[in-house]
Amino acid sequence: MKKVKLGSLGLVVPQVGLGCMGMTKFAGHDVYKTADQEEAINTIHRALELGGNFLDTADQYGPGDNERLLGKAIQGKRDQYTIATKFGYEINDKGELTWKVNATPEYVRTAVERSLKNLNTDYIDLYYLHRLDPNVPIEDTIGAMADLVKEGKVKYLGLSEVTAETIKRAHNIHPISALQTEYSLFERTVEEAGILKALDEMGIGFVPYSPLGRGFITGDIKSPSDLKEGDWRLNIPRFQGEQFQKNLDLVQEIELIANEKQVTTAQLALAWVLVKGYVPIPGTSKRTHLEKNFEATNIILSNEDVQRLERIVPLGADTGARYDAHGMESIDQ
Numbered sequence: 001m002k003k004v005k006l007g008s009l010g011l012v013v014p015q016v017g018l019g020c021m022g023m024t025k026f027a028g029h030d031v032y033k034t035a036d037q038e039e040a041i042n043t044i045h046r047a048l049e050l051g052g053n054f055l056d057t058a059d060q061y062g063p064g065d066n067e068r069l070l071g072k073a074i075q076g077k078r079d080q081y082t083i084a085t086k087f088g089y090e091i092n093d094k095g096e097l098t099w100k101v102n103a104t105p106e107y108v109r110t111a112v113e114r115s116l117k118n119l120n121t122d123y124i125d126l127y128y129l130h131r132l133d134p135n136v137p138i139e140d141t142i143g144a145m146a147d148l149v150k151e152g153k154v155k156y157l158g159l160s161e162v163t164a165e166t167i168k169r170a171h172n173i174h175p176i177s178a179l180q181t182e183y184s185l186f187e188r189t190v191e192e193a194g195i196l197k198a199l200d201e202m203g204i205g206f207v208p209y210s211p212l213g214r215g216f217i218t219g220d221i222k223s224p225s226d227l228k229e230g231d232w233r234l235n236i237p238r239f240q241g242e243q244f245q246k247n248l249d250l251v252q253e254i255e256l257i258a259n260e261k262q263v264t265t266a267q268l269a270l271a272w273v274l275v276k277g278y279v280p281i282p283g284t285s286k287r288t289h290l291e292k293n294f295e296a297t298n299i300i301l302s303n304e305d306v307q308r309l310e311r312i313v314p315l316g317a318d319t320g321a322r323y324d325a326h327g328m329e330s331i332d333q
Helices: 039-047 063-072 105-119 136-149 164-173 197-200 241-261 265-275 287-298 303-313 325-331
Strands: 003-005 012-014 054-056 082-087 088-093 097-101 122-131 156-158 176-183 205-209
Touching: 012 325, 039 063, 039 287, 082 105, 082 156, 105 122, 105 136, 105 205, 105 287, 122 136, 122 303, 136 156, 136 164, 156 164, 164 197, 176 197, 176 265, 197 205, 241 265, 241 303, 265 303
Parallel strands: 054 082, 082 122, 122 156, 156 176, 176 205
Antiparallel strands: 003 012, 088 097
């Protein structure tokens, strides 16, 4: 797989990364489906074989279990992987999520030491602030993160789900290499808000998570009953009521173009992100899905292909909120 620059400080990653959140439980619950840990580890190894060695996790996932799984998977091959993790959702001394955001300089230090231990490594390639702490100036948080770079514990810094103004303030303290935010044919707020334009001006890379619209754009979800009881997506407006059917109609239109090109809707949606020059991190814990996702790098989209897709889901189209009300409150808007 071709390598690309992420940001302007020297970070190089494959065109497509691997989102690892679904490989473990989240606060005691399955994220989507029950993950087979052995298959998850095999998926991480297969990613390396295919050149997709960019792994994305967070201390919140588990909490801690996801990082520990990655630490186990990369043992003996640490230098062959590029590891991105995140902090910000507070984890107490008992290893439990408090569901508060904590980005104080003191907590930055606590969080990174815990992640290094979980990952069984002495450095993190890309360290993101998971969510903005409204009670702590971003300058203070980034200043503490910058100290980690000086100490060699972190190589590059990133942010997640923040505004262009917050990014600029952070970038003035220490260069930011990447922003991670949800982005797909179904979710283009970062485009509408001018955030992508700001990233381009500052030379910051963009890593879209949920590039398949939380799985909706795969075409595998035909009705809410396809999501098992306890699947957290059932709480998201995108997957509820009339909005579900509207979105399903959109996916069916996308599928027509995918069939013309003899690819899956998921591959087509990933190719759309790739043609924009971004580095998506679709999540999976299965080798078969990973291989299909990586094959999207071989798809060539013309300007007309892109325009056809964007006519189906134009900028500003309402596909339903991407989180419940509480989740939306945690986003810097």
